[in-house]
Amino acid sequence: MSLLIVGTVAFDALETPFGKTDKILGGAATYIGLSASYFTKKSNLVSVVGGDFPQENIDLLNKHNINTKGLQIKADGKTFFWSGKYHTDMNTRDSLVTELNVLADFDPIVPDEYQDCEFLMLGNLVPTVQMKVLNQLKTRPKLVVMDTMNFWMDVDMENLLKTIAKVDVLTINDSEARQLSGEYSLQKAAKKILAMGPNYLIIKKGEHGALLFNKDQVFFAPALPLEEVFDPTGAGDTFAGGFIGYLAETRDLSFENMKRAVIYGSAMASFCVEKFGTERLIGLSREDVETRIQQFVDLVQVDISLVY
Amino acid sequence: MSLLIVGTVAFDALETPFGKTDKILGGAATYIGLSASYFTKKSNLVSVVGGDFPQENIDLLNKHNINTKGLQIKADGKTFFWSGKYHTDMNTRDSLVTELNVLADFDPIVPDEYQDCEFLMLGNLVPTVQMKVLNQLKTRPKLVVMDTMNFWMDVDMENLLKTIAKVDVLTINDSEARQLSGEYSLQKAAKKILAMGPNYLIIKKGEHGALLFNKDQVFFAPALPLEEVFDPTGAGDTFAGGFIGYLAETRDLSFENMKRAVIYGSAMASFCVEKFGTERLIGLSREDVETRIQQFVDLVQVDISLVY
Numbered sequence: 001m002s003l004l005i006v007g008t009v010a011f012d013a014l015e016t017p018f019g020k021t022d023k024i025l026g027g028a029a030t031y032i033g034l035s036a037s038y039f040t041k042k043s044n045l046v047s048v049v050g051g052d053f054p055q056e057n058i059d060l061l062n063k064h065n066i067n068t069k070g071l072q073i074k075a076d077g078k079t080f081f082w083s084g085k086y087h088t089d090m091n092t093r094d095s096l097v098t099e100l101n102v103l104a105d106f107d108p109i110v111p112d113e114y115q116d117c118e119f120l121m122l123g124n125l126v127p128t129v130q131m132k133v134l135n136q137l138k139t140r141p142k143l144v145v146m147d148t149m150n151f152w153m154d155v156d157m158e159n160l161l162k163t164i165a166k167v168d169v170l171t172i173n174d175s176e177a178r179q180l181s182g183e184y185s186l187q188k189a190a191k192k193i194l195a196m197g198p199n200y201l202i203i204k205k206g207e208h209g210a211l212l213f214n215k216d217q218v219f220f221a222p223a224l225p226l227e228e229v230f231d232p233t234g235a236g237d238t239f240a241g242g243f244i245g246y247l248a249e250t251r252d253l254s255f256e257n258m259k260r261a262v263i264y265g266s267a268m269a270s271f272c273v274e275k276f277g278t279e280r281l282i283g284l285s286r287e288d289v290e291t292r293i294q295q296f297v298d299l300v301q302v303d304i305s306l307v308y
Numbered sequence: 309m310s311l312l313i314v315g316t317v318a319f320d321a322l323e324t325p326f327g328k329t330d331k332i333l334g335g336a337a338t339y340i341g342l343s344a345s346y347f348t349k350k351s352n353l354v355s356v357v358g359g360d361f362p363q364e365n366i367d368l369l370n371k372h373n374i375n376t377k378g379l380q381i382k383a384d385g386k387t388f389f390w391s392g393k394y395h396t397d398m399n400t401r402d403s404l405v406t407e408l409n410v411l412a413d414f415d416p417i418v419p420d421e422y423q424d425c426e427f428l429m430l431g432n433l434v435p436t437v438q439m440k441v442l443n444q445l446k447t448r449p450k451l452v453v454m455d456t457m458n459f460w461m462d463v464d465m466e467n468l469l470k471t472i473a474k475v476d477v478l479t480i481n482d483s484e485a486r487q488l489s490g491e492y493s494l495q496k497a498a499k500k501i502l503a504m505g506p507n508y509l510i511i512k513k514g515e516h517g518a519l520l521f522n523k524d525q526v527f528f529a530p531a532l533p534l535e536e537v538f539d540p541t542g543a544g545d546t547f548a549g550g551f552i553g554y555l556a557e558t559r560d561l562s563f564e565n566m567k568r569a570v571i572y573g574s575a576m577a578s579f580c581v582e583k584f585g586t587e588r589l590i591g592l593s594r595e596d597v598e599t600r601i602q603q604f605v606d607l608v609q610v611d612i613s614l615v616y
Binding site: 088089184185186187188205208209211218219220221222225226227228229256259260263293297299300302303304 | 396397492493494495496513516517519526527528529530533534535536537564567568571601605607608609610611612
């Protein structure tokens with residue numbers, strides 16, 4: 001009945017035009033879990049951290065309905081660490097440091113009590129690790145959503161394609177969709193990618209919104225024009241968390257409901273970028289979320305039935 | 309009761325990844341006029357061409373409800389000529405040739421029979437020429453829409469700002485909005501630009517849609533994901549033509565109707581890019597336009613009243 005989340009739990013050190021942080025809580029699974037917590041009452045985490053990972057971070061995850069039974073703690077290892085610096089346009093960034101640490105030989109283990117999960121979110125990770133998790137589940141989940149990135153297209157396309165073939169929804173950004181398909185037109189790219197296996201493709205375009213495709217339909221969700229984008233780190237993961245969290249809670253996999261889920265994911269991502277790291281994803285109220293959803297609806301609302 | 313259009317009428321030679329053209333009909337006023345012709349029954353053109361401009365092009369404009377009484381023909385001059393080459397992403401282009409020719413000393417003259425115009429479209433031109441047209445009108449139009457470009461921000465900001473201060477709606481693209489305001493955030497840019505005079509600002513984002521701002525509201529119109537963008541030349545002018553043509557026809561200047569006008573402008577622009585030059589803007593049916601409008605509506609349609 002619950003959501004299973006696989007992905008990194010990490011430390012990030014971030015620099016944007018608005019300031020910089022020391023090592024703060026990060027990682028795809030962290031953003032996914034926090035975002036999903038506003039919708040689903042129970043999610044289960046599979047990930048790995050080192051002995052340097054503070055208990056207060058685990059407490060924070062638990063407080064957000066995230067079961068950490070499947071979070072491996074390697075006492076003599078160090079937590080995955082990434083440091084990056086964003087350029088003025090916030091759309092490009094340089095990786096300054098990437099220390100895989102305990103992630104280097106991560107062997108995911110799905111605890112028995114997670115076996116009943118109906119929704120699986122495969123956060124960006126080595127494709128073979130994503131596949132290992134899928135293979136450990138005795139019953140295939142109702143919905144498997146997978147996020148990935150260009151890096152795996154560069155270094156392990158073979159296993160990436162095998163994993164993509166097994167999932168229901170793939171989420172990637174526009175340049176990754178172009179790289180994966182070899183097509184510049186996103187319409188054409190979507191057709192090719194859907195032929196690789198998934199029934200749904202979400203193309204994330206950052207400040208330009210997101211597209212949801214199935215074989216016959218397309219839906220576009222705008223991004224909210226914000227006064228300031230403070231730190232884009234985790235926005236894509238936060239989107240995915242809102243998307244799958246909303247679906248896990250509503251248990252309706254129609255295209256109509258997927259469209260709503262894309263709006264909820266976009267709304268959560270719009271919060272994420274307003275502060276550094278996960279800060280804005282902590283302590284939002286249900287009312288905050290609903291108010292933001294209404295802004296998304298209003299942004300594109302037009303009554304055009306009036307024929308002139 | 310009619311629409312007055314001021315802007316260039318030109319020859320373009322275009323090269324895109326899909327092919328290239330010889331000198332074909334182009335110019336901001338041409339695209340604006342053809343696009344507007346699908347909505348308004350009468351528009352009046354003020355522009356200039358050389359003796360090399362063929363009568364068949366004038367006939368084409370006339371056939372599209374465009375009065376060419378104000379089109380000056382300089383028999384011993386040559387028509388403005390621009391040649392450009394687009395890069396693979398279609399978002400960037402190199403100007404190969406720019407021959408101003410008769411445009412260099414263009415002195416716009418508004419014929420008496422144009423004086424009753426209620427809608428004025430100032431296509432991209434030297435800001436002082438745009439101002440000269442506005443000053444010749446004995447009664448200020450109900451609505452003045454102005455398009456411009458980064459070039460005038462670089463070389464004549466002073467006169468550009470004077471002209472902007474006189475108009476109701478300014479249309480520019482996202483990088484121009486950033487340059488004009490000195491703000492990266494489009495929300496902040498819009499605030500600053502609206503303080504310069506216009507009551508409405510439209511920020512065109514090409515394949516990423518368009519934003520309409522007034523002091524209190526914002527509306528976003530998506531762009532249609534197309535199988536192929538064949539040639540983006542004139543898309544912004546076509547957008548402007550659809551926008552003001554729809555407003556001139558419906559004669560309703562509420563924000564709600566401006567939103568519709570932005571969708572109509574976007575729909576016309578989506579046709580424009582499907583073929584070279586003005587080709588796709590000739591011979592569309594009313595049904596073609598309405599079908600396209602419906603695609604824009606469907607693209608963002610989501611029923612989110614359902615509270616989970």
